[in-house]
Every structure is written in structure tokens, then in C-alpha cells.
Amino acid sequence: MIAVLDYGAGNVGSVLKAVEYLGHPAQAADVLEVLQTTDKIIFPGQGHFGQMMQALEARRLLEPLRAQITGGKPFLGICLGLQALYESSDEAPGVAGLGFLRGRVTRFHGVFKVPQVGWNQLHIRRDSKLLRGVASSSFVYYCHSYYAPVTEETTAVSGYSQTYAAVVEKNNIAAVQFHPEKSGDVGLRVLKNFLEM
Template sequence: MKVTLVDYGAGNLPSVERALGRLGAESERVAGPAALRAAEAIVLPGVGHFSALMRTLEERQLRAPLRAALARGVPFLGICLGLQALYESSREAPDDRGLGLLRGTIEPLPAGVKLPHMGWNQLRRVRSSRLLRGVPEDAYFYFAHSYAALHSDKATAAVCCHGADFVAVVEQDNLLAVQFHPEKSGQAGARVLQNFLESAQ
């Protein structure tokens, strides 16, 4: 199985590529629609502004084939902004539409805590999780974001807290996503990527 990495110019794409490579996974960068149509597993890495991601997906004509692949059941992992993109919209860029596969709007984390939420934090599992299988309960993951999904729903597998609870792990059928950066989260992060690869087999 080859992992298709959606290349929209995200700065963390090479680190995700390296992290998958360390686990023995083959991956290819994809910047055009054709390759998405044949994808066996898709990773959407992300960092930066919601608008930059959504607009680049439109410009490169990736939005429709990405939605089609997800509807077809292709295993998907969204990272950071790649999780936020699954929702309908974000207050970071009110004029841009999200992919709309999960209900709700991405909101700013509340003031009163240091922002961005930058550094290593722990998770609270709200149900059994495929991505967190074998990961110690007290493991830390690396976060770097100022916006988040503040309302849990049935797709939420784990939450984190920084000023308020927010969605840290999403698992809904073939849609998997994490607000943290597994590619930057040491052994715990590698295990999450490994779990994704295994679930995608």
C-alpha cells in the first residue's frame, strides 16, 4: 500500500514523509486531481492558515476528488489543519468553506491562556480509539495551533484541554484525524502513524 500525501504547500509535509518512511511506508506527494482518484490511503498534513489550505485545494482542483475519495471509503488521516479542514467552516477564514464532512465550525481557543497552544500536552480519551491503540494513557503529543473544534460529537475519540476542551482525535469510519502533530510527537506520535497504516491495510 502506498500513502498519498496531499501536497498543498504545507511546511510539515517533509516531516510527515520522513515519519512514514521510518515506519517503512511508501508515500508519494500529490498536487493534482488524477492521483487522488487512484489513492489507497490519503494523508492531509497541515499547518498555517485555514484559508491557505482551502484555497489551494480549490486551485489545484483537489477538493472534489478528495471528497469523492473519502466518500468511497479510502482511509484518511488529517493532521492539525488537516483535521480542521474536515469541518464545515472556520472562524479563522469565515469566507472559505471546509470539506464539510463533519458538522460544526472551527473556533479560536479562548483567551486567558498562552496562544498559540504550542508544546506537548496529554489527551483524555472519550471512547476506544484505533489511532491511540497501544499508546500509554499519559503520553504527550506536540500541538501548535490557535484554533480548534471546541464541541465534541460522536466522531470524537479523544479531547485535549487548553483553556477549554477541544477535539484532539477524530475517528469516523474511514475518516481519522488528529489536532496534534504525530510526525513531531516522538515515539507516541510514531505509534499513532503506525496505527493509521495498520488500519488502512
Template sequence: MMFVAIVDYFMGNLRSVSKALEHVGLNVVITQDSDVIRKARALVLPGVGAFRDAVRNLKALSLWDEILRFIESGRPFLGVCLGHQLLFERSYEFGEERGLGVFEGEVVLLPTKVKVPHIGWNQVWKKRESKLLEDIKDGEYFYFVHSYHVLPKDMSIVVGTTDYGIDFVSAIEYENIFSVQFHPEKSQKAGLKLLENFKRVVLNG
């Protein structure tokens, strides 16, 4: 059976992510098992909480290198919120912490001139054509809950940005890697459309 694996590393409510993926017609397995991840057609790394806790939990579960191997295999990968941030080299939340380093860049605090954390609906503006945001209108609203944002060294991977004191990166697409700062599972019709687009990638490449 073809299925999508969601990584369970004790960081956030995974049932809402699972239900949203199931709603668009994907078979989903929530797992901490490396063997299950190796057999998955696609991998989703969600997460809410502190970057440092996420790193420690993934390493304690022996999933850190497994995630990197999965991404390197070329199969579809979707990072959500904290899972989006973990793709980068380092974060400065509670001191410097090394990330997965899939992309060059860092994770920094949103500007202090705005209310942090950034919670609620905000617009995503398209930077270029992408599979993930296909048939989603420019400036569509998605639901955010975060205090930090990513600063990629290579801006060509960016497919969406959001204005909150600054224009921060809210969606990334590069080869088999997709990631978003917002929560598609909490973003109603727009979020489900994005997950349908991810499903199309999972099924067809």
C-alpha cells in the same frame, strides 16, 4: 505498488510527515496530482497555516472535490492539524470560510485566557476505544502548534481530547476518517505508534 498519498497544497513541511510514515514502513508519494490521489490506498492531508489559504490552494489545484471523493470511497484518510480542521463545515479565522463539510461543526479560536497559539507538548485523553489510539496510554503527550480548534456537532466521533483552558477535541475517528489536531510526525515515540496504528488500518482495514 500500494502507497499512501500526501496532499501537497503549499501548507507546511510535508517532508517530516513523509519521513514519519516511511519510518513505520509505508510507501509514500507527495502529490498535487488527482490521478495519483485516485490510485492511492490511503490519503493524508497535513497542513500548517491559515484555513482560508488552505481552502483557496486546494481549490486552485482542483483537489477540493478530489479529497471529498476519496473520503466517500471508504479508503483510509488521515487529517493532521489544519487537515483536521478542514473536515468541518466552517472556520472563523479571518472571517467565515467554508470547509469540506465532512463533519457538522465549526472551527473556533482557543479561549483568550490561555496563551495562543498553543505550542508544545500536551496530553491526549481517550474518550473511547479507537483504532488510531490503540495501545497508546491514556494521557500520552503529543506535540501541538495551533490557535484554533474544532467544535463537532456530533461528539460521538471524538476519540481524544486535550486540556488547554478548555477540553478541546484533539482526535477524531469515524469509519474510514481519522484526524488529529496535534502533529504525530513531531511527537516522537507516541506519534510513531499512532502512525503504526494508521498503517494497520491502511493494510488491514
């Protein structure tokens, strides 16, 4: 059973739908018990960094989530769910992220339109379990105003006003800045790879 973390603002429905389409039972998780009993956790984030961290705290999901990830349960963060893994975000100064990855999330700048909405290309940097069977330069669907820095855990990048982390993988932690549930066949392949890990 796959838990799709529901903190009240993410696109839980479309992620559940995609996971079920791929033949895996899944359920929305908004209480601690569900997180503890499932095999894997998907965290689809959406909206505002500060409100997300606050909502996790208010629903008493923050520490259990941290404990499950620390305990080694396979975790997939999507969009804001990727950004949550870092230490902080310029979107909510002073609010601490989960801190599993070093660095700060920052906003796109320059003459580029913000948010970045649409299909952009993945450039694969090194071996990636999550991107098995996905060709470099494949297009995936993005919708975001903030981005995470490229670090040693970054397995693929995309370029907008900056080159940013598109896919990160570190032990049991995986995360994608794009929306695999909205990225056609490429996105479904990424989800399938995670589900079969």
C-alpha cells in the same frame, strides 16, 4: 502507496519522512492522479484555514479529495487537516470546509498564550483504532491557535483554554489535532496504527 497531500503549505516533508521510517512507501500528492491511485491519504495541514481551502481549489484537489473520502478511502487529517473536515472556521468566516464533520472551528481565548505550542496530554474517551497501544494521558506535540469542538466522533480530547477534539474517528475518516510526526514514539504509534488500518 500512501499519498501525502501537498497543497503547497503543509509540512509534507516531515510526514513523508515519518511514514517512510515506519516502512511504508509514500509520495507527495499535488495532482488528482496520485490521489486516485494510492491506498490511503494523509492530509497534513498548516497555516491559514481560508488559504488552505483556496489552495486546494486552485490546484483542483478539493473535489477529488472529497470524492476519495466519500468513496471510503482511509484518510488521516493532521492539525489544519483535522480542521478542514468541519463545516467552517472562525479563522476564515464565509469559507466552507469539507463538511464531513458537523461544527465550527474556533479560536482559543482567555489568558492563555496563542498559539498553543508544546506537549499536552491526550484523554481517551472511548475505543479508538487510531490510539491502539497508546495510554491515556500520553503527551503529544501541538502547535495551533484554533480548535475543533468535542462531538460524538471525538475519541480523545486535550485541555487548554477549552477542552477540544484531539482525535476524531468516523468510518474511514481519522484526524488528529496534534502532530504525530513530531510527537516522538507516541506519534509514530498513531501513524503506524493508521498505516495498518
